[in-house]
Amino acid sequence: MPVLTRLVPSPLVVDIRAGALQDLGAVLADQRLSANGRIAVAASAGSGARLRERLSPQLPGADWYTVPDGTLDAAVTLADQIKKGGSYDALIGLGGGKIIDVAKYAAARVGLPVVAAATNLAHDGLCSPVSTLDNDAGRGSYGVPSPIGIVIDLDVIREAPDRFVASGIGDVLSNISACADWELSHRETGEPVDGLAVAMARSAGETLLRHPGTIKEDGLLVALAEALVLSGISMNITGSTRPSSGACHEMSHALDLLYPERSREHGEQCGFGAAFASFLRGEREVAGQIATTLHRHGLPVTAAQLGFSAEEFAEAVQYAPQTRPGRFTILEHLDLDPHAIRDAYSDYVKDITAGLAG
Structure with missing residues (x-):
């Protein structure tokens, strides 16, 4: 055999x-x-x-x-x-x-x-x-x-600014959303999914989602470093950024392109994008878990916390699919008009704010 x-x-x-x-x-x-x-x-x-x-x-x-x-x-x-x-x-x-x-x-x-x-x-x-x-x-x-x-x-x-370490957490958490977008594309378009790449990327994200430590503790720093390595290897396996880049990254790239002087750290934007993309897919519990982890590490969970108005963020969401032509995510699937995007974002803010307050 x-x-x-x-x-x-x-x-x-x-x-x-x-x-x-x-x-x-x-x-x-x-x-x-x-x-x-x-x-x-x-x-x-x-x-x-x-x-x-x-x-x-x-x-x-x-x-x-x-x-x-x-x-x-x-x-x-x-x-x-x-x-x-x-x-x-x-x-x-x-x-x-x-x-x-x-x-x-x-x-x-x-x-x-x-x-x-x-x-x-x-x-x-x-x-x-x-x-x-x-x-x-x-x-x-x-x-x-x-x-x-x-x-x-x-x-x-440990000598790096806290913001640069926390940003990596946001980037790794976005793997969870990116893998869900990849699986959505498989169901809707037949795009092949590499199961090993998904397993590595999603495991990296879920490790940070559940880790109780802070960025001041070696335990979390080691877990984050290992998760970043696993995330990179998952991309090597599949030969593309698919296991770690979905709607979350499309939104981040749109913010970079539309507001180059105001965009924030990559991981800050992608983490927030992952929470919103999960909400759009109807995964409200996942969106809440991601937002809770982001909030605990001082990362933004709303457009306002990133420094953008709701209207500016809605413009970025509408533009986002153009940043990765040919990539199918929840944004391409829903194809929301500007009014629907603003309504969805308003619902997201209410839901996340209530969850964090609780």
Whole structure:
């Protein structure tokens, strides 16, 4: 009887613990990522720059490149600098999600493996096969190889602003809604669903939904970091963002495009979008559970808390399907007109507000 196997793209090493960055050089050598120490490090101007003095002794042969922002131009510039810098074994992205996205894109252009050394846990880009970069048209998503290594130092994560850690919770919770949208598409359009990807992405979201800890506790930080990794691997499995991106992300992308100067953290918007999308699907209990968890971690659960009026949010919801042409979610299924969107949002606010008050 033949044995059928499935190869699951995943990092060679995932190191999540206090002090992990202190062993970065040893990890690179032990995993044969860099035997001779020829490493390029793409560091943010903030947290990455502050860590340079601490990490330089471990990486004596490394060349350091400062990444100013999370733009496509910065990623292309970094790739050009690396080409001129010589022969490297790997590229380390040291910083927050934007810097890691820049590093992933640059590494793809020059054919290097990338190691993500995250300094915050704002979103699942640290392990995903996608780079989200600002460009002249607003913001774009680019397919890239996922990181070959993930290093998350809890000592460093504790130094990050609380908002950037809480944002990651919102991003992981949105997996619950994204998977429900994928299953809805399967029922309505026949789109195939990858059960393994769903199992990983939804499990990651439900872990954070039920975790009793706070972002000040190592237990929650470890659970969040592991959930972000699982979320990224789920996207690797299916070859797209489908297990973690549904109506929740469409709404977030719409806010980014319509109000680029006012949009908030990706995970803040996606978490709120997940609660509203769940409400639209008639899953009021799930919407309430997501909103309760978001609220407990200080994340927004209404448009007003995000800084938008009900009318502005309704405009974003109507525009949202245009951000992901061909993706079927509850928004495409209901195809609500502006009046119906405002009514649905009003009902959502009443329901969620009553639930939180109770």
